[in-house]
Amino acid sequence: MLASFWCSVKKFIAAVYEHNVILPEETATPVTKQEALDLMNRNIDILENAIKRAAQKGAHIIVTPEDGIYGWRFTRETINPYLEDIPDPKVNWIPCNDPKRYGINPVQTRLSCLAKQNSIYVVANIGDKKYCNTSEAGCPKDGQYNYNTAVVYDSEGKLIARYHKQHLFLGETQFNAPHEAEIVSFDTPFGRFGIFICFDVLFHDPAVALVVDHNVDTILFPTAWMNVLPHLSAIEFHSAWAMGMGVNFLSSNTHLTTRRMTGSGVFSPENIGPYYYNMDSEDGHLVISELIAHPRNTSTYYGIKWNQYASTIKKFPSGTNVFKGNVFFDEFTFTELKEPQGSYTICQNDLCCHLSYKKARNDAHKIHKNEIYVIGAFDGLHVVEGQYHLQVCTLLKCLSSDLQTCGESVDTASTKFESFSLSGNFSTNFVFPEVLLDKVNLAPNMFKVNTCIMLIICFYEVRLFCSCDCIK
Numbered sequence: 001m002l003a004s005f006w007c008s009v010k011k012f013i014a015a016v017y018e019h020n021v022i023l024p025e026e027t028a029t030p031v032t033k034q035e036a037l038d039l040m041n042r043n044i045d046i047l048e049n050a051i052k053r054a055a056q057k058g059a060h061i062i063v064t065p066e067d068g069i070y071g072w073r074f075t076r077e078t079i080n081p082y083l084e085d086i087p088d089p090k091v092n093w094i095p096c097n098d099p100k101r102y103g104i105n106p107v108q109t110r111l112s113c114l115a116k117q118n119s120i121y122v123v124a125n126i127g128d129k130k131y132c133n134t135s136e137a138g139c140p141k142d143g144q145y146n147y148n149t150a151v152v153y154d155s156e157g158k159l160i161a162r163y164h165k166q167h168l169f170l171g172e173t174q175f176n177a178p179h180e181a182e183i184v185s186f187d188t189p190f191g192r193f194g195i196f197i198c199f200d201v202l203f204h205d206p207a208v209a210l211v212v213d214h215n216v217d218t219i220l221f222p223t224a225w226m227n228v229l230p231h232l233s234a235i236e237f238h239s240a241w242a243m244g245m246g247v248n249f250l251s252s253n254t255h256l257t258t259r260r261m262t263g264s265g266v267f268s269p270e271n272i273g274p275y276y277y278n279m280d281s282e283d284g285h286l287v288i289s290e291l292i293a294h295p296r297n298t299s300t301y302y303g304i305k306w307n308q309y310a311s312t313i314k315k316f317p318s319g320t321n322v323f324k325g326n327v328f329f330d331e332f333t334f335t336e337l338k339e340p341q342g343s344y345t346i347c348q349n350d351l352c353c354h355l356s357y358k359k360a361r362n363d364a365h366k367i368h369k370n371e372i373y374v375i376g377a378f379d380g381l382h383v384v385e386g387q388y389h390l391q392v393c394t395l396l397k398c399l400s401s402d403l404q405t406c407g408e409s410v411d412t413a414s415t416k417f418e419s420f421s422l423s424g425n426f427s428t429n430f431v432f433p434e435v436l437l438d439k440v441n442l443a444p445n446m447f448k449v450n451t452c453i454m455l456i457i458c459f460y461e462v463r464l465f466c467s468c469d470c471i472k
């Protein structure tokens with residue numbers, strides 16, 4: 001008999017829920033604890049329905065969004081009734097079995113019971129408070145730290161992870177950031193998980209450190225993300241992060257179109273999506289997909305020496321018409337793509353970007369003459385809503401035929417590119433390849449990061465732009 005060798009790849013099923021959060025009334029005076037709990041329970045009722053559906057479909061884990069239980073529009077005083085004291089997971093606590101062990105914690109108890117009763121890992125975002133002595137350095141004047149906190153309950157309802165958000169976004173004045181970034185990871189039968197929240201994704205710690213130093217396979221990512229085109233739409237950046245870092249990325253966003261909040265997905269390094277993006281209605285949505293438990297065995301890009309590679313490639317002539325334009329408050333250097341096909345190099349500071357492209361024949365010659373495309377480079381410090389270093393190479397469509405509109409948000413495009421490749425001498429290994437098509441669609445199976453020759457190659461019909469962002 002012939003021995004058969006079967007190498008099985010371990011898989012699991014992951015779910016994320018995009019939730020249209022029921023928001024509290026805006027108020028200057030705190031509501032009662034009971035009123036706060038009533039509001040949170042109304043949100044948890046909706047999350048419960050999603051958790052049950054995910055479990056029935058065989059999901060092992062579900063992620064729910066940042067602010068998905070208490071909402072937003074708070075001061076330090078008005079958030080208070082919504083907070084609970086969340087213990088360190090080291091205490092080995094199943095709130096559903098022992099609800100009174102750490103005082104009165106109805107939200108933690110309900111989440112733990114949902115995990116236990118549905119045999120599913122549940123990831124949620126709630127508020128943690130820790131009293132401190134105002135004479136101690138760093139202790140806030142009101143004598144408590146308030147944390148924007150992600151919690152994870154395992155399928156028996158045990159609290160197994162607690163993460164306090166490090167990079168608070170503009171307006172989160174009700175919360176404190178921990179003195180140091182917390183690195184929170186845990187092991188499961190389906191791989192090692194790391195967790196961080198929303199704006200954290202744009203910084204090295206804890207996000208990149210979890211992958212590089214702590215070998216996580218899957219990131220859990222509750223977010224309340226307002227989309228900004230061309231480079232910071234949720235599904236676009238979060239799928240690029242998964243691909244660039246070589247990990248699974250479970251992104252659960254809040255849903256509120258008036259704030260441009262939509263875009264959740266189950267992303268892996270190899271497969272973009274499934275994902276949910278909907279600016280046409282206020283519906284929440286459950287996204288479920290099977291994932292490889294250890295994707296890092298199969299792909300990682302962050303080991304690529306982009307700078308080293310870029311020094312070896314041919315530099316194309318810069319266009320004569322180099323001009324400046326703004327992309328989300330950053331001043332890019334642009335040059336227009338004048339011909340149906342060609343090659344350009346454009347540089348800013350230490351970054352040079354190289355593009356070769358060919359438009360599809362009909363498009364190049366006839367139909368979409370008024371669509372202007374530019375290649376752009378940015379190497380600098382982004383200073384609006386927080387500071388982070390960016391290097392970006394981008395090919396993008398201008399809003400109109402007026403070159404002054406290049407860099408403004410555009411969400412439709414008709415020009416077809418038969419092929420193009422874009423590369424840059426990024427001075428970091430952490431490069432996030434984004435391709436976004438007409439009407440904010442991702443481009444699964446239409447492009448790849450070439451790990452041999454280290455180019456982003458876009459295969460066909462790429463209609464909006466292809467860009468490469470990185471954070472130093």
Ligand SMILES: NC(=O)CCCC[C@@H]1SC[C@@H]2NC(=O)N[C@@H]21
Nearest residue numbers: 169198199224225226227228232
């Ligand atoms: N809730 C949060 O922590 C952050 C929201 C992230 C928003 C992204 S990052 C910077 C861009 N500015 C926006 O308005 N949306 C983008």
